[in-house]
Structure formats: C-alpha cells, structure tokens
Amino acid sequence: MSIGKKLNIGFFIILAVLVLSLGIIFAQITIIDQKVEDTVDNRMLQVQVSNDIQFELAMQGLYMRALMLENTESNRNDLATYQQQLDDSIAELQQLTTKETAEFQEYVSILNDYNNSFNDAISDVLTALDDNNEAAALMFVNTQARTANIGILDASKDIMAYQQKQLQIVKKDTEASVTTASIIAFTAIAIGIIISILAIVLVRNFITRPLRNVVSHADAIAQGDLTIPSLQHKANDEIGMLANAFNTMKDNLHRIVSNVQQNSNQVSQSAMLLSASTQQMNASSQEVTTNMVEVADLARISSSAAAETAKATDETASGVQRIAESTQTLNETSVETAAVAEAGNAAIVTAQHQMSTIEQNTRTLNQLVQQLTQQSAEIGHITKVITDITDQTNLLALNAAIEAARAGEHGKGFAVVADEVRKLAEQSKQSATQISTLTDTIQADTINVEKAVQSSLQSVEEGVTIIDNAGTSFANIYTSVQQMTAQIQEISAASEEISASAEEVSASVAEIANGADNAAAYAENVAAAVEQQSATMQEVGAISVDLADKSHELQQLTAQFKV
Template sequence: MKLRTKIILLFSAVITVGTASMGTFAGISINSEIVTSSQEKLQSDLHLGRELLEQKYSGDWEIKGGKLYKGDTEINDKLDVVDQIAKATGDNVTIFQNDMRVATTVKKDDGTRAIGTKVSDAVADTVLKKGQTYMGEAVVVNQRNQAAYEPIKNAKGEVIGIWFVGVPSTKFDSIVSHFQNKVWIFGIVGLIVGILVAGGVAEYVVRPMRRVTTIAQRVAEGDLTVEPLNTARKDEFGLLGRSVNEMVANLRGLIGHVNATAEQVASSSQALSATTDQTAEATEQITESIQHVAHGADQQVASASKAARAIEDLSNGIEKVAETAIAVAETSLDAAREAEQGNDSVQKAVLQMDAIAGSVNTTASGVKQLETRSQEIGQIVEVITGIAAQTNLLALNAAIEASRAGEQGRGFAVVADEVRKLAEQSSLSAGQIANLISSIQEETTKAVLSMDGVIGEVKSGTQAVSEAGEAFTRILTANRMVADQIQDVSASSQEMTANSQQVYETVGEMMTIAEQSAQSSQTVAATSEEQLASIEEIAASSETLAQMASQMREEIGKFKL
C-alpha cells in the first residue's frame, strides 16, 4: 500500500472515529440534558397541576363509596380537569385512585382513554407503598414516558392515589435522533473535507518522498547521474533531501576513487607481472651462468689437481737429475784423478768411461724426461690459462646479467667480481708458471745438448782409450768440462726443484681458490633458485591481483558516474 493511501486512510479513520465518538457523546449528553430538563419541568408541572386542582377544587382528598373525591367533587371520569392541566403544561396527566387510573389524558392503542388501567409495579412500590415521589422513565400504557408520580394523601396522611404528569419519550428520542443526524451529516462532510485535506497533505508529504524513492532506485541500479534534490525546505524532508544529495555525492566520489584505484592496481599488477617475468628470465640466465661458472671452477680444480700431481712428479724427476748430476760430478773428479795418475789407470779409465757412458745415458734419459715433463707442465699451464680466461669470461657474463637484474642482482655482481678476481689471480699464477716452465725448458734443452756432447766425448774417449796416453790431456780437459757442465746441470736442477716447489704451492693456492669459487658458485646457484621460486610466487600473486582488479573494474563499471 502506498504512503499516500495510508495517510488518507489514517486521516479518514481519525475523522470517522472522532465524528462517531463526538456524535455518540453529544447524543448521550443531549439525552441526559433533555431528561434532566424534562424532569425539572415535570417537577414544576406537578406543582402547577396540584395548584390548579387546589384552586378549582377545595377540600381534602378522600375515597367515598369506592370513588375518589377532592373535597365534595368526584374525580373519577372528571376529564375536564386533567384536560385543562394537560393543556396548561403540555403533559399527559393522570389521577390514580390507589393504583388505577380514574381520570387521564393517556390513550390506549385504540384511541380511547386508558381509564381503569393500572400503574406499573415499580411505580406502585415507590409511590403507594413507600409514599415517595417517583421521577424517571416509566412505561405508561405500553409507551415509554419521562414521568413524575406523586402520592395523593388524605387528611390522615394515608396514600390513597397518585398524581401523574409525563411526556412520551418519543419526543425526546426524535430530538436526540435529529441532533445525531445533524452530527452524522457534519461528520460525513468533515470526513470528505478531511479526505481532501489528507490527500493534499499526503501529496505534500509524498511528493519529496517519491522523488527520494526514484533517486534511491536509480542509485540502487548503479545510476549516479541523478539530479540533486531541492533542499530548500526546512523540515525533515529538506534534511532528508540534503542527506540523500550528500550520500549520492559521496558515493559518486567513492566509486570514482575506487575505479581509479582499481585501474592503478590493474596497471601496477601488469607492470609487476612484466617485471617479475623479466626478473625471472634474468634470474634463470644468472643461474645458468653461475652453473657454468661452477662447472668451470670444478674443471679448474680438477686441472689444478692434475697440474699439482704433474709438478710433484716433475720435482721428483728434477731431484733425481740433481742427484745424478752430483754423482756424475764425483765420477768425473775420480776420472780426473785417475787420469793424472797415469797410464796405469787406463783400464780403470776405460771402466770409468763405461760407467760414465751409462751414467751419461741415464742422465740424458732423465734430462729428456725432464724436457718431456716440462712440455707437459707447459700444456697444463695452457689449460690453466684457458680455464682462467673462461672463468674470467663467465664472471664477466655473470656481472652483465647481474647489472641487468638491477637491485636484485647486486649480490650476484659481488660474487661475479670475486670470481673474476680469482680468475685473474689464476691467470697471473699460470703466467708465472709458464715463465718458470719456459726457463726450465731452456735449461733442459741446454742440458740435452750438453749430454749429447758428453755422449760424443765418451764415445771418442772409448775409441781413443788405446791412445790413452796421448789423450789423457784431452780426457782430463774433457772431464773438467764435463764436471763444470754437470755442476751447472746440478745448479740448474736445484733451481728447477725450487721453482717447481713454488709452482706446486701456486697450484695448491689455485686449487684452494678454485674450490672456493666452486662453493661460492654453488651457493649463488642455490640462492638464485630460491629467488627464482620467490619471483614465481610474486608473479602468481601479481596475476591474482590483476584478476581481482579486473573483477573490481567490472563491478564498478555497473555504476554510471
């Protein structure tokens, strides 16, 4: 039910109830007033009638011969008396002998006077038995009357009859009914006027409510382009209109702000997703580069280990060469002493020459082996140099990828820089080793040439042993030369031993550095994998955020701003 209809019905109900209540109250009040007035009039009429009887008929009331007398006048059927009093008062008038009407203006239904009828029991009990005056409504010959009954007493004070005046209640009922009809007519007119007024009031009340309802429905449908309400009124409807205007404005601003925020969130989530994808790709590349670095470091450790073992073998060979050179030097000194002793020692010299030939062959073999080992060490050094260059290149690539990663790759850049430094140190150490190996190779070449000369001399000495006497001088000279050369070889061998020890220590440092590089690379690789997992989680979160922002924009798109 609409509010306008409710207001009209409410006004109508109030007016109807008010009119009915007023009519009922007015009817009751008027009836009560009429009854009171009629009783006062009847009281006065009783007195007036009694005075008229006293003036017209003197004497006391008495019953004689079964008849009612006033003085000497018989009252039974004395109609002119009651008619005169009725005419004077406008009432019904009756004189009772005891409880029976003997003179009356009251008529029966057939139009004849109700002489001989009796009074009601209630009236008889009050008036005849108690001797009291009865005032009120009474039934008089089947008709309601506002009546007044007064006892008629004889000279002895005995009640011998009743003096009655009364007015039919139908007169009062018609007056009350007529008044109530006027009240109802007034009520109906008031109801019609009230309905019209209620309609106007309802329209006055409902019009702004209808406008507010329309705006509320449009806002509920998402249309925020509504025109502001007229808020010039100073009552609650004006306050409601201002509140609705403020609500729509605040809601429009809120939706606009949420829409802008949703667009920013969508844009930021897309940018974040793109950034995380790039970061993930960079991290994967960094991980691959670090894995290459770790693999190269492992290879470097293995190569350094091989180089250490080779250098250790070289050192042992050089020590053997030195020992052999010392032995050869001692043998050469013995040979010189034997040569100086003369020809007697020729046979011993031949034996010594044979021994020298064997020693020289052994020395030549050792020197050649030293040359071979030196070449192997050179190859190892080349391998180490290549590994160092490869490590340096990998470190450079890792640094480049770390710089691409920005702030997230700073840790990788530090590790790559340390790896690069280690590679440079390895390259420098390998260069030093290469220089040492080159020196060893040069000395070994000289030793080989010297040993070739010694072998030739031994052969010449063996061939010329028969001419020992003549060749002692040459043999002695040759022995001295051999002794000098062997001393040089011994010194070179000792120097090579010291250098090989340095190379061994350097290779050990390279192994330590390579192991540290491998461990650091593994740590960096593990960290890269963890970071890659975190970046993937961030990417998933950014995609979820983008979807939520898209859904928010779809929901906000339902509003018209």
C-alpha cells in the same frame, strides 16, 4: 514548517470541529432536557393537579347532595375533607403558576374565585341546615353552589386545555431541538470527514509522495545506478532533511566507487608490471644459472688441469734429482723434461685461457647480480605502491560502510559491497606484504650472491695472476731445458734452480687447484642461490597473478555501479 507541525495543525482543526460540534449538540441536549424537565416536573404536575381538582370538585358536589339528602356528621366530615383537599389543590396550583403566563394565572385566579364562592355557598347551606331550613339550603345548592361548581369545572377545563396546548408547544420545540441537534451532528460528521479527507490528501502530497521518490531513488542505487539525479524537495521539513542526507550519501558513494574503480585499475596495472618484472627476473635468473653452471664446469676443468700440472711438476722435480744422480742419462732426461715442460707450458696456456673465461663469466655474473638487486628494489617500490593503494582502498571501503550504515535499511546492499571491497583490499594488502617479504628475502639473497661473486672474482683474479706466474715459470723451464745440452757444465746449478722452480711451480699449481676448487664451490653456491631466487620469483609471479585476479574481482564488483 516541519511535518509534525503540519500534522498537529490538521489534527487540531479536526479536534476543534469535533469540540464545537459536541458543544452545540450538548447545548441542544440541555435545551431538550430543560423542556422535558419542564414538561414532566411542571406541566404534567399541573395536569395532575387539575385532574385532582376535577375529582375533588365532583366528590365535593356528591357529598353536598348527599348532605342534602341526609344531614349526618359523616357527610359533613367527608364534604369538609374534600373541600379542604380542593383548597389544597388550588393552593398547590397557585404555587405552580409563578413562572406561567398571565393567561394561565388568570385561569387559576378564576378557579380560586369560584372556589371561594363555592365555599361560601357551602357555609350558607350548612347554616340553613343547622337552622333546619332545607328549602333555603336547597336554594343555595341550586344557585350559588351550582354556579360556583360550574365555574370551577370550566376553569379546570380551561387549565387542562391550556396545558395541552403548552404540551404541544413543548413537543414541537423538543422535536425542533432534536432535529437541530441531528443536523448539527451530521454536519459535524460531514465536516470531520471532509477535513479528514483533506488531511489524508495533504499527508499524501507532503509526506507519501516525497517518500516514494526517496524509495525509488534508493531502489535505483540498490541496483547500482549512481547516475540518477539528486532529489529535489523545497520544503524545509523532515522530508527535506532526508532528501539532503540521501543526496549526500549518493554523492559520497559515487565518489567512493569511482575512487575504488580507479584504484583497482592501478592495482591491476601494477600487478601486470610486477608479473612482467618477475618474468624478466626469472629469465635473468635462468641466464645467471646457466653461466654459473659453465663457471663451475670451467672451474672443475681448471682444477683437473692444475692437478695434472702439479703432477708434471712433481715428475720434473724427480727428473732434476735423477739428473743430479746420473749425468749419463742427462740428455734423455733433458729431452723428456723438455717434452714435459712443453706439455706443462701448453697446460698453463690452456689454464690461462680457462681462467680468463672464468674471470669474464664471473664479471658477467656480477653485473647480472647487480641488475637483479636493482630489479628487486624496483619490485619493493612497486610493492609499496600496491600496499599504499590497498590501504587507500580499505579506507574508502570503510567510508562506504559508514555511509551505508547512515542510510539504514536502504544502505544494506552498499554495506555488503563495501565489506567485499574491504576484504579484497585486505587480501591485496596481505599479498603485497607477502611480495614485500619475498622481495626482502630476494634482496638479502642477492646481496649474499653479490658478495660470493665478488669473492669468487677476487679468487679468479688471483688464479689468473698465479697462472701467469706459472706460465712464466714454465717458459723459463722450457728455455733452461733447451740450453741444457749446451750448458752441461752448469747442470748442477741448473738442476738446483730447476728443483727450486719446480717446487715453486708445484706450490703455485696447488694454489691454483685450491682457487679452482673454491671457484667451483662459489659457483655452485651462486647457482643454488639463483635457483632459490628463481623459485622465489615464481612465487612472486604467482602472487602477482593472484593480485591481478583479486583486482579483476574488485573491478567486477565496482562495475555493478554506474558512475
């Protein structure tokens, strides 16, 4: 049964008691009114008529004696007037006896009989007076008239006594009715008060006490305690519906807070992993930067060596020309050429070692760049996981806000917490988005670096091939110079071959110089890209630290709840 029906039943019972009491009181008032009306309209009128009869009887006796003393027309008329008034009063009194008892009607009948006897005596007196027989008239006055007058007077007194008796009875009945009405009124008031007290007790037991339980549980949840037991309310009323809705809200809030705590822990762990990955990538970037600096230095050295080699080949070409011009200085020139060839061969050997070193460093740099690409992909995957977690956290915060809104006033504290959780989730999502953007930039830069490194590796491989060819050429030159003394006759042909070889060596050395310059430029570009990548990874590390802080704040907010 609903609370409204319970309250309606209580109010209807109170209303029924009040209506019944008012009905009984109204009936008693009606009885009292009837008795008062009977007293005023009937009893008092009969008393007044009885008084009029006594007055008219006295006046009638007075004028009858006045007529005996002085037989005048005026006395006759006055006697007749009061005689008629007495007859009218008796007639009126007879009309008022229709609802009276037999005793009162008997008194009125006796009064009427005596009045008729008195009227007969008056007629006899008047007849005797008309006959001038005063003695007979006096006899009628002293006998028949006097007896009738005394009878009328006694009858009127009996009527007065009867009316007094009836007035006392009415008075007692009226007092009894008033007493009954008062008792009924006080009884109705007492019953109404008792029923009202019972209604208040029932309302307290069925409404106030369950509501206090709901309020106490709401206060506990507002303080963050979600471990309280569910409300128990067996009645199928509005309080029961409220208790069920409250239990559902508590369970949903418990589930949401638990999920938020788990997600915040995952976000914190992911942020720590991201921070560790960024630190590792920073270390790798620093190592790559160091290697690229070394590569650039070696490329510059190779460029200097190539320049020296080109200069040496130019001098060799000049020597060959001088040999062609003057055979006298051939031996000296050949010795110088041998020395120069030996120095060139040593430079070529040095350049070969340096190019081998550049090739190894470039290959190492390519491997590091590939590792950097893989780590950037892992960061993108971690960032996606963080974005999914923040989206789920935002959805859970939205669900918490909806559940708090359904709770009304008791859910305001949860709405504030849910809003803070939602803001933290949005900030986490923004940070994760920034990380994703930076990761994409890193991946793009890494791809460019990888391409540049591959191009540099190809150039280095070509430089190694050219250096090898130059080494072979310098070996041939050195052999030719050694054979120059024994093969003086072949000086011209040898000079031409040396000149051609020198030109080839010069071209090769120029290509080596250009390759070394390109390798240095590529190394500088790679170093700049790695430095930019290092700065980007530092930003990623700062964002991961900020994400960890936000996750810690989220954990502190959810730690306010006991789950």
